[in-house]
Amino acid sequence: xxxxxxxxxxxxxxxxxxxxxxxxxxxxxxxxxxxxxxxxxxxxxxxxxxxxxxxxxxxxxxxxxxxxxxxxxxxxxxxxxxxxxxxxxxxxxxxxxxxxxxxxxxxxxxxxxxxxxxxxxxxxxxxx
Numbered sequence: 593x594x595x596x597x598x599x600x601x602x603x604x605x606x607x608x609x610x611x612x613x614x615x616x617x618x619x620x621x622x623x624x625x626x627x628x629x630x631x632x633x634x635x636x637x638x639x640x641x642x643x644x645x646x647x648x649x650x651x652x653x654x655x656x657x658x659x660x661x662x663x664x665x666x667x668x669x670x671x672x673x674x675x676x677x678x679x680x681x682x683x684x685x686x687x688x689x690x691x692x693x694x695x696x697x698x699x700x701x702x703x704x705x706x707x708x709x710x711x712x713x714x715x716x717x718x719x720x
Contacts (some may be wrong), residue, residue, distance in 0.1 A: 597671075615659035615704040616643055622702075622710065627652060632685075639680025644702075651696025653688075654682045660685055661703040664704040675699075675717045 608632040628648030635642045656678055660666035675693050681698065689695040701716035 596716070614708075615702075615710075616657050618704060618708060619655065619657050619702040619711060619712070620646075621646050622712065623648070623653070623655070632710055635685060637681040637684035639684055640674075640677030642681050642685070644686065649692055651698070652686075653698055654678060654685075655700045655702055655712075657702045657704065662705050663703045663705055666705065667701070670701060 616633065620633070623644070624630070625644050626648070630644060631647050631652070632642070632645040635645050642654050643657045644653075646653040648674040656670060656674070658666040658669045660669060670673060682697065682699070683693065686693050686695050686697065698715050699717050701713045703709055703713070704710045
């Protein structure tokens, strides 16, 4: 293989990354239409990464965006381990908020299919 040749694996990774970016853009726009402002995108703390952090009526939303062929596959991609990491990262983020851990917040999951359709599941994995 030539030094600068791009592998199929690298191409797939790049396409998946772009699809993920497009899905996050779509979901950020949907929340914006509902009156929420994006505070952070891909916020990374010691505990993990949060795709979107939004502020609006009622407080903060920590949103995990899952994009796949269909909604069922997207939902299946969210593991219990990942939810724990999102909780840990959210606690770290909330530590910097004026009300700290008492800040009104919820955890949503946004599912995006290959056609760009989406479903937002509010409080998808509980309240803090």
